[in-house]
Amino acid sequence: MALTVLLLCAGAWLATSVVALAAARRSTATSLVYALALVVGAVALGAALDALIYSSDSIRAAVLPIGLPWLGAHFRLDALSALFLVVVNLGGLTASLYGLGYGRHEQAPGRVLPFFPAFLAGMNLVVLADDAFTFLLTWEFMSLASWALVMAHHRQPGNAKAGYIYLLMASFGTLALLLAFGLLAGPAGGYAFDAIRDSEPAAGMSAAVLALALIGAGSKSGLVPLHVWLPLAHPAAPSHVSALMSGVMTKVAVYGFVRIVFDLLGPPEWWWGAVVLTLGGISAVLGVLYALMQHDLKRLLAYHTVENIGIIFIGLGLALAFRANDMQVGAALALTAALFHVFNHSLFKSLLFYGAGAVLGATGERDMERLGGLIHRMPLTAIAFLAGSTAISALPPFNGFVSEWLTFQAVLLSPHFPQWVLKFIVPAVGAMLALSAALAAGCFVKAFGATFLGRARTAAAQRARETDALSLAAMFLLVLLCLAAGILPGYFMDALAPVSQQLFDARLQPQHLHAWLTIVPVLESRSSYNGLLLFVMIAGAAWLAAWVIHRGASHALRRAPAWDCGFPDANPATQYTAGSFAQPIRRVFGSVVFRAREHVYMPPPGQMQPARMHVHMRDLAWDTLYAPLDVLVGFAADRFNRVQWWTIRAYLSLVFGSVVVLLLVLAIWN
């Protein structure tokens, strides 16, 4: 039932795309398309929730007679796909709601509307697919739909390049997945996932499949060093699409990784965990350091996706290591932590992108150095953005903290690994996780402070108006969910239990039975956390302190100019900017990670020119990996360029020679 509903929903989205193509020029098209997407999204979310919570133990499958004639299109709905469908459709629902308001400012709706529902359909179908062909086809469909959305504003500087790099990386990733499925299916060519599950993998093959899955899913989700396209492409799209790409599509990539490595590939070996952990730790720290150096609000958020994907992969790596050592409790805990972070990140990253979109719509600016003081002009957006910032910085009582806390608990369960490599890597990765959490808080003080606090730095920021009610509704829906997942985490963790049951045959103890809704991952004497109690106590203590002081002592208040140690300056340029805020952290970390160099030009005495400071930073991932590759491709292209000027005889002999060589190879092979 639920599977049928979901497939029908995907069909409905595709139909909406066609409607959008036909009606794109009408003025009502925007409202119509987003309203349809919203309704379909609500139905799909209901079906996915029903499948996850009420009937998670039953598996539904369907084969549709489309696609390859001897294969058909297999679809399946189990606990894992149900969870990711909840994430996808919750993101799709709020994006459609936000789009109803935000989409009205769109300059070229014809470039956005047809692709938005198609993108939603693509993501749903990837998660439902149950054979390699359908998976790759829908994966590529999802990539292309999102590429079209990235290119919506293709005339703006930088966007065409972003789209080009995205297209390259997406095709490269799909190629890796194609090879991975080829290896999984083996010489017999059983492309249905059931056949792959039943087959025994050859010895060296699983390592190759792991590497290919890491490249394929990692490039889509933004794992360092495959992240380079992400901070270019995600900000280029319209903001609600940025939210979908950063908050949801990266999660579909995580789904792809989990499906291949945890489900299809068979029992893991311990070093898989070490590889995934290392990549996750590096992504977490580098992602947040890159983010700290940005002054474009949307690009900063995109780099934070790299960080959070790193945190998710840390959890997944731990789960693999526990699983390989037959530690079921640890495996269930690490997987629950990773999946809970998947859910949480989709909530607060969407929320933050909606906030950034509201700022962009109100001021036309993404550069934080040209914003400031928006809390006075857009008070509600400021509240929502602040809640999202608190959540993503892993601060209690919001939800980001709970999933990072669970990851820490999984790290602390792991000193009993017998492998020495893991004994060294796990605490180091724990330190990286702690470092990234602390740096994230610094980064969001910077982002919120430079954008919303202080004084307006430009006339555009001075004139900003609060955004529309529908956008605000989408944002506050997410704020409520962030808070709910933070203070009642037990219910959310219980909803994740069927997934670890399905993959590991083990689950955490039911959490909602504990007194006062405390969460206890393993044992009460080991660790426990109660977000509800903390929230009530903090709110109560703050309110009581304020009440006592206001009633008992004084509530007089006078407004006066700022003091600023006696040197107040009316010029808003004297404020701390985003760049100056991050300068100490750049001095501490940047000289190593980015080879940051500062050049100061001091005019000679007596001259009235301003002093100038330039900061030169290098992106090492780009410089060491992609730039040489670029040079290599250019060199090869130059060499092959000569082929273009051959005569027809030369071409014919080339074709003939190739055929002869191929036949010879075949003859020798057999």
Next chain:
Amino acid sequence: MELIREALIQMAQLVLLLLLAPGLTGFVRSVKAKLLRRKGPPIRQPYRDLLKLIRKEVVLAENASWVYRVAPYVIFATTLIAASLVPTFATGLLFSPAADLIAIVALLGTARFALALAGLDIGTSFGGIGSSREMMIASLAEPAMLMIVFTLSLLAGSTQLWMVATFLQGPDVGLRVSLAMAVVALIMVAIAENARIPVDNPATHLELTMIHEAMILEYSGRHLAVIEAAASLKLLLYFSLIGCVFMPWGLAAVGQGFTAYAVGLGTYVAKLAACGFLLAVFETGTAKMRVFRVSDFLGAALMLGLLAALLLFVSQTT
């Protein structure tokens, strides 16, 4: 019955913290003054300052937003709740299952987040300099603190603070290299987090060197009082933490009689006095370091913490 008893201990601890915190700050100041051969203010001076401040009117900068007015109470409440979860004179607190050591560190993170935002709210250069440096220091101090938490919880097999304290009171601790490293790292973190010399100077208003004071430069009246109280509470929290983990003697356990509590209270005050005295001596004997030396100082703390955790990982057999 058990519930009522735990609730009573929890309430008693809350009140005790509120009463003791300003006194501790006053004590440290007074010892420092004595060491410098000054007469110095009496220990009760911080109480008087707080009472005076909450009765004065607030002078608020013209473009201050609600963040600026709410932040002091958020900082105070999170610090108070975090402090109330650290066992001071007895274990068996009612709310201790609500937050383990990691959550306590994160609660202090929430307080710092609010304070740093408040520093940026008016849009002055001093607020910005304070927030920016505070977050730089936190970016190293918080991971170092978490590494110390890792070390302790690997030893005790639990992140619950009362379990850690009970374990360290017990017989099977022994002398451990990891613990020695962790205590040094914890002291370094405590100095940095409480804006003490050599990282920051709580008494300075010299423009270019201040960090904590720069963030709260524009605060006045009751807001300032609440922030000062929170700062005192934070110092008390770190002293309690050091006392409860590395000097766990005298902590009254669950189910002991009245005398145990009296002894616990006495030893707690003695521990605070010892820590306060040592802090004052240390501060008097050291010079403040340049801001960009702080990263070396805290980097060393982080490395010590990581090394301590790593040693435990390596030394654990299956």
